[in-house]
Amino acid sequence: MARDRPKLARTLTTPEGVTLNLRLASAGARAGAFILDCLLLMGILIGATLLAGAFHMRLGTQMGGIIQIIWLLGAFALRNFFFILGEAGARSATLGKRVVGLRVVARDGGRLTGGAIVARNLMREIEVFLPLMFTAYSAAEGVASKWTAVLGLLWAGIFLFFPLFNRDRLRAGDLIAGTWVIETERRRIGADLLAAEPAAAAPPAFDRAALDAYGEYELHRLEEVLRRDDADAITTVAATIRAKIGHAAAGTGSAGDDRAFLNAYYRALRQHLERRMLMGTRKADKFAG
Template sequence: MARVKVGLGRRLVTPEGVALDLRLASAGTRAGAFIVDALLMLGILLGVTLALLAFHASFGGSLGNVMIVLWLLGFFLLRNFYFILGESGGRAATLGKRVMKLRVVARDGGRLTGGAIVARNLMREIEVFLPLTFLAVAGSRGMADQWVAALGLSWTALFLFFPLFNRDRLRAGDLIAGTWVIETGRRRIGADLMRGATEHRIEFGPHELAIYGQYELQRLEEVLRRGEASAMAAVADTIRAKLNRYDVPGDEVFLDAYYRALRRHLERRLLFGVRKRDKFDTA
């Protein structure tokens, strides 16, 4: 796996010879996404709190300790599983990241695994919420715990500014999980490629189109957009070997035809609610 670093731009060359051009999210953009997510979670927490207070009042105020336990448990689940569930979806992004046009990807260019998503988000408990808990407890107990407050504040500052001191803008969670947060545009996949492409009468069977999914379609689109002969040759060789199709001359002609056929195939499946994320998805 080769990597080229220029500013926030990154190019990964996979073992299959596919070059992926990415742009890392800036620290400010990531902070903006977190603020959006935090405000949303705050709204959800407020709604849950009001519901618990109403439930508590309906029992005459006799469930005080139970309500506190339920609230703490709900807050823990919210602040952890909100991020995990959001990034486990097809867009690999929470609502805040979608608003800021960001997504999470694996740094090795492979598939983003559930283990990586869980690891990077559980680390947020140590990075943010644990020191904030120290601060809250120290504040409620007065000046006697000012050292605890100072420790919590220093801990928070350390992890808060951590992305500013590494070239890849990584959180501690990203470092452990092997992930990047990248910028991504909101455009229809290959719409202009489909309009501008020359029609090639090359047929592909259902079994040939069932091999790859949306992830590979996007990577193929990037290769066609760049038009680099070496990259197209490497990708064409990989796909030909997978399909056992050596009857179509010309790498660009072959890739263009396979791209359009695969895109139509995936779009038809989406009409019936069937989504194939990548070549590993067997759902």
């Protein structure tokens, strides 16, 4: 077990210069998450198929072609937007990834962009769904030969097993989008972290300008640093935030002092952002107004 761990261990440096120690998702974990997502999609598609069949019987055969086109377009939209919307959320993960404990991150350490999410998920059409659908439809209609069906299966198989043949366990979509899939803890955002960390006896005071310096994205990244409890990362992040908000270091400047400072700033920033949301105002990141 200890020998296998370094194989998937990676370091990621954020634009602020913070180094995070990560563990890439194994091929088995990624396959498990994908299977869970596909089972959910299949359940939805089965329900949609039954509904389409009911409409077909009620409206008659003259509407069969239109219903089939609507079903195909709906299936395409569902299997793409399901993955895109899931990874565009705060957890950067579909439902299957959340269950397994995975999330998507940008390999350059920056924020996961919408373009990267769209690119990695549209590639799944070329990798898996289109060749499998072509094989199924052509076999059912007798359009293609057995060799064509075998070719479609081989095409899908190559891309399905592609993560096994590169050290970062990347899909073709990850290569194009510049993303990693990493292991992460299943958690409620922030609630359990606040409960686990007692408040300092005399926490430092932060003014409005200091709390407006960062947004929800930076709050989540700070939470990750506190959870990983890496001494070097804590020292670097504390120094970065102090410089950003103009807060002078107090005491000895030890790792313990930095941790206490980050705990206090995390609490204050989270409460500040929650108050803004209650007033209908959200600050997505430090670049937002």
